[in-house]
Amino acid sequence: DAGITQSPRYKITETGRQVTLMCHQTWSHSYMFWYRQDLGHGLRLIYYSAAADITDKGEVPDGYVVSRSKTENFPLTLESATRSQTSVYFCASSPSGANIQYFGAGTRLSVL
Amino acid sequence: SQQGEEDPQALSIQEGENATMNCSYKTSINNLQWYRQNSGRGLVHLILIRSNEREKHSGRLRVTLDTSKKSSSLLITASRAADTASYFCATENKAAGNKLTFGGGTRVLVKP
Numbered sequence: 001d002a003g004i005t006q007s008p009r010y011k012i013t014e015t016g017r018q019v020t021l022m023c024h025q026t027w028s029h030s031y032m033f034w035y036r037q038d039l040g041h042g043l044r045l046i047y048y049s050a051a052a053d054i055t056d057k058g059e060v061p062d063g064y065v066v067s068r069s070k071t072e073n074f075p076l077t078l079e080s081a082t083r084s085q086t087s088v089y090f091c092a093s094s095p096s097g098a099n100i101q102y103f104g105a106g107t108r109l110s111v112l
Numbered sequence: 113s114q115q116g117e118e119d120p121q122a123l124s125i126q127e128g129e130n131a132t133m134n135c136s137y138k139t140s141i142n143n144l145q146w147y148r149q150n151s152g153r154g155l156v157h158l159i160l161i162r163s164n165e166r167e168k169h170s171g172r173l174r175v176t177l178d179t180s181k182k183s184s185s186l187l188i189t190a191s192r193a194a195d196t197a198s199y200f201c202a203t204e205n206k207a208a209g210n211k212l213t214f215g216g217g218t219r220v221l222v223k224p
Contacts, residue, residue, distance in 0.1 A: 035214075042200065042216040043155075058211070090154055100145070101202075101212060103154030 003027075006091050006104035014112050019078045021107050023091030031094040032074040033101065034058075034066065036087040043090065049074055081111045118201060118218040126223050131188040133218040135201030136181075142204045144177055145212065146186050149198045158186075158199075191222045 004025040013019050023032065034046040035058075045058030047066040055066050063085060065077045078085055088108050092101040119134045135144070143162045147155040161168045161177045161184065168175045174187040188195055198219045202212040 033211075040216070043214040045211060045213075048211060092155075099143075099204075100157045100160060101155075103156070105154050106152075 004091060004093055004102055004104045006089075006107050008107060009105065010108050012110045012112065013081050015082055016080050019081050019109065021076045021078075021089055021091075021109070023074045023076070023104060025072055025074075025091075025093040025102075027093060027095070027102070028071055029093035029095045029102070030071070031096065031101075032068065033092040033094070034064070034074070034076045035090045035092065036060065036085075037090060037106075038087050046076065046089075078109075083111050085109065086111045118199070118215045120218060121216070122219045122221070124221045124223065125191055127191060127193055129191055131191050131195070131220055131222070133186050133199055133220070135184045135186070135215055137184075137201075137203050137215075138182065140206045141179075142206055144175075144184050145202045145204075146173075146175060146184075147200045147202060147214075149200065149217070151197070155200065188220075191220075193222050193224045196220060196222045 007022045030051050033048040035043040037043050044060050046060055046064050047058055049055045049068045052068050052071050068074050088106050090106045091104040094101045117136050125131050141163055143160055145160045146158045148158055149155045159170045159175050161175050172189045177184045198217040200214050200217045202214045
């Protein structure tokens with residue numbers, strides 16, 4: 001199906017475990033973004049990518065790792081999950097810079 | 113830190129009434145966007161207004177931008193129950209490059 005998809009939709013993990021959240025888009029958009037959404041903080045940018053093999057930090061990158069070997073995929077890895085990383089994570093893509101962004105449905109992550 | 117701050121944080125109105133929400137920001141922008149988020153879903157782009165524009169319409173939506181006051185407003189006319197959602201402003205800042213900074217959002221409840 002065309003669009004932007006995130007998987008899994010829900011994930012429960014334990015502190016210290018590694019978790020990878022997947023994001024896949026079919027539009028060949030050059031830009032991709034990862035945000036976390038927490039009550040009281042709105043959306044905060046974790047990492048973004050301008051193209052394959054080009055990534056950069058956002059506002060809250062600590063504890064996260066990204067890669068982008070292919071234009072359509074932008075996985076987000078929590079190397080050693082902490083309770084403070086319990087959140088809803090959104091992936092987005094954009095055909096250029098910071099024009100309109102298209103969001104996935106989100107992944108709700110709980111770290112116990 | 114949040115560039116955009118929405119006001120009010122929550123709004124409850126009757127179907128058919130107008131809903132107005134405001135967004136203030138701190139630094140110079142290239143454009144300002146409004147997004148809607150239904151419960152449990154990703155954000156959906158509504159409208160973009162550039163820094164050299166003062167007003168823009170899209171269906172029942174009207175957006176204004178006052179760069180001298182660093183503020184924007186979103187008006188939803190003749191609201192419907194389906195307009196129940198959270199609304200976020202997002203700014204593309206001249207200093208921050210090709211990224212969007214989101215505000216904390218306004219939760220709108222439209223009662224039938």
